[in-house]
Amino acid sequence: MTQRWQPTAALKTLKERARILQSIRAFFDQRNVLEVETPVISRAAITDPQIESFSTQFHQKDFYLHTSPEFYMKRLLASGSGDIYQIVKVFRDDENGKNHNPEFTMLEWYRLGFNHHQLMDEMELLLSRLMIKGKIKFQRLSYQQAFINQFEIDPFDSDVFQLKQVAERFNIETPQGMDDDRDMWLDWLMVEKIAADFPKDIFTFLYDYPASQASLARLDKEDSRKANRFELFYGELELANGFYELTDADEQAKRFDNDNIVRQQRGQKLMPIDECLLDALKSGLPECSGVAIGIDRVMMVIMGADHINEVISFGDEFSG
């Protein structure tokens, strides 16, 4: 008999996890944010070329496990739900490692009338309540400023050749397989140097990403080179991604189509576009901001864990 049957997380950690989930629910209950549940399996799926969905079948038709509950939650918002939150397992194929598990727990919430900075304010309140350690510190840095501080270049005005020069100038390794894709180079400089240099024990909000990485965020009203998307890091560990939400159905449809064009070029599977989400946007999504936080990563921060397995009851299902 092997020891494989045993949980990968200590009981102490599981108790702390339960406490965290309770405080999250209490936090939103106090603020009259409604807890909701939405389908985990659906006909339509995310089109983002960087995210792969697990698929399954029902009556010989393809269905997909959600990678975030975003589309359904937006349909609720458009139907008049008001502020909502959800704590749910989500699934991402091909993501496994010390900071990744193919299934993980996400906290996602939406606030009507909030812009992305107001939502960051609320995230600070929530995280301050969850952390057991005394003082916790936050900083906010724009994506543009981060590149200027680190490399003395404006990421919005730099083409791929300038980004390559930066890598050379700062002695940054070039990963095998890089091509002339500008976003690929921005991502590389981001993870290798900028996030890596974030102060260790504080939370960093990085906001206003390049428009080419808008995902489901609206473009900035004053500067369309940037999108009102943000991420939260603890040290260099990414914890959350949020948007001042795009409400324009036509723009959303264009982004979905463009994702599938990129997928086709890269030889990836084309994904079924969520027409119901587009119809919901057409009928009217209220002005809102939303964010998704990886609860397992938050648990890693709280417990000081080096591997995500240490905070998941059975975290080794996909290893070996």
Add this chain to the structure above:
Amino acid sequence: MASYSTNEFRGGLKLILDNDPCSIIENELVKPGKGQAFNRVKMRNLKTGRVLEKTFKSGESVEAADVIDVDMEFSYNDGEFWYFMDPNTFEQVAAPDSALVDSGKWIKAQELCTVTLWNGAPLVVTAPNFVELAVTETDPGLKGDTAQGGTKPATLESGAVVKVPLFIEEGEMLKVDTRSGEYVSRVKS
């Protein structure tokens, strides 16, 4: 030509990098939630033994190295090559000095070694962790001096020189750790 995609990377996987066979020690996925994924890989060059780090864009394919470990018996050394035989198939291979690194001085005929073959040719020969060898030359033993420290050099039948306690005499069998090159104990006959 066989190859591995980055999502098949795991410890122990053997790859060709810059024409040399390498073995993965550690593979870490680095992926922004909404961005390009990368694999940071730590690996050992099996020819030089050096550890190197390299990053791959996720999804890249890398040529697989046809590298296997086989237990083989040392037969003899003709001054140019070291000959080993697979005791199951009786197949023989000839390893150059460079493949032995430090192993050569620890082995005698019939010693079972791990021979790492790359495309069928010996790449590295690893001696067993512990070997038993006779002392062929050392200063006379000091009777009664079994407790105190103090060491002297002793030449073993395989040619290695190790530090041994003062009471060891020529002709005795010793157990030696080949990784540290240290004397472990006398072997009772």
